[in-house]
Amino acid sequence: MGTMRLDRFFSSQEILSRxxxxxxxxxxxxxxxxxxxxxxxxxxxxxxxxxxxxxxxYQPFVYLMLNKPAGYVSSTExxxxxxxxxxVPPELFRRDLFPAGRLDKDTVGFVLLTNDGAxxxxxxSPKSHVPKTYHVRLDAPLTEEGIRRLAEGITLAxxxxxxxxxxxxxxxxxxxxxxxxxxxxKYHQIKRMFGVLGAGVLWLxxxxxxxxxxxxxxxxxxxxxxxxKELEEILLNYPATxxxxxxxx
Ligand code: URA
Numbered sequence: 001m002g003t004m005r006l007d008r009f010f011s012s013q014e015i016l017s018r019x020x021x022x023x024x025x026x027x028x029x030x031x032x033x034x035x036x037x038x039x040x041x042x043x044x045x046x047x048x049x050x051x052x053x054x055x056x057x058y059q060p061f062v063y064l065m066l067n068k069p070a071g072y073v074s075s076t077e078x079x080x081x082x083x084x085x086x087x088v089p090p091e092l093f094r095r096d097l098f099p100a101g102r103l104d105k106d107t108v109g110f111v112l113l114t115n116d117g118a119x120x121x122x123x124x125s126p127k128s129h130v131p132k133t134y135h136v137r138l139d140a141p142l143t144e145e146g147i148r149r150l151a152e153g154i155t156l157a158x159x160x161x162x163x164x165x166x167x168x169x170x171x172x173x174x175x176x177x178x179x180x181x182x183x184x185x186k187y188h189q190i191k192r193m194f195g196v197l198g199a200g201v202l203w204l205x206x207x208x209x210x211x212x213x214x215x216x217x218x219x220x221x222x223x224x225x226x227x228x229k230e231l232e233e234i235l236l237n238y239p240a241t242x243x244x245x246x247x248x249x
Contacts, residue, residue: 074111
């Protein structure tokens with residue numbers, strides 16, 4: 001992290017938007033001198049930036065919620081396809097951002113982007129049991145037998161054993177809609193699990209990470225900062241113990 005524009009510094013810290021900084025520099029000082037312009041370069045680690053006399057601390061970590069559209073890959077670089085990072089607007093973009101967990105190119109929904117490796121590890125490690133909730137359209141109904149097998153832990157075609165997953169039918173329309181909750185993230189896991197049950201996945205969306213729902217006002221392709229209290233929801237608002245399929249409701 002080197003220098004950045006003053007307006008971008010304020011917006012990245014969610015203190016003032018870039019347009020607010022552009023509209024007025026009143027009350028902003030850099031190293032004791034009134035700010036000169038929104039484009040002024042500042043080094044958040046060494047410059048003393050104040051707003052109305054109050055020091056503005058620099059938060060090194062950022063956490064973004066992206067509503068991923070189909071067609072984007074969940075990596076920082078890809079020679080052929082656009083990446084989820086290309087959807088981050090300049091005022092939120094940081095070069096050290098990466099997606100905490102992958103969704104397939106054709107999967108849509110909640111991708112958490114961050115530059116905090118320890119936090120990403122916490123939400124991704126199967127040991128943390130942070131649930132990820134998906135909505136899935138299938139080409140065949142999910143039977144009671146299928147729900148039971150998912151809860152017990154499906155063995156994939158290559159012999160990989162999956163942890164128990166909670167699944168329920170949401171609606172049985174022209175294409176059945178199912179909710180499924182995973183606490184691990186194996187490659188193409190949901191598609192492979194339903195494949196074992198003889199159902200094809202027509203559409204897949206991640207709607208929740210831990211206790212935090214994808215903000216449905218965020219249209220596909222849009223991204224916003226995750227608020228501090230929402231970060232806590234991701235980690236705290238889920239059962240402390242692992243899912244036990246035999247536990248009573
Ligand atoms: N399972 C899948 O098969 N694909 C995803 O993108 C996520 C979970």
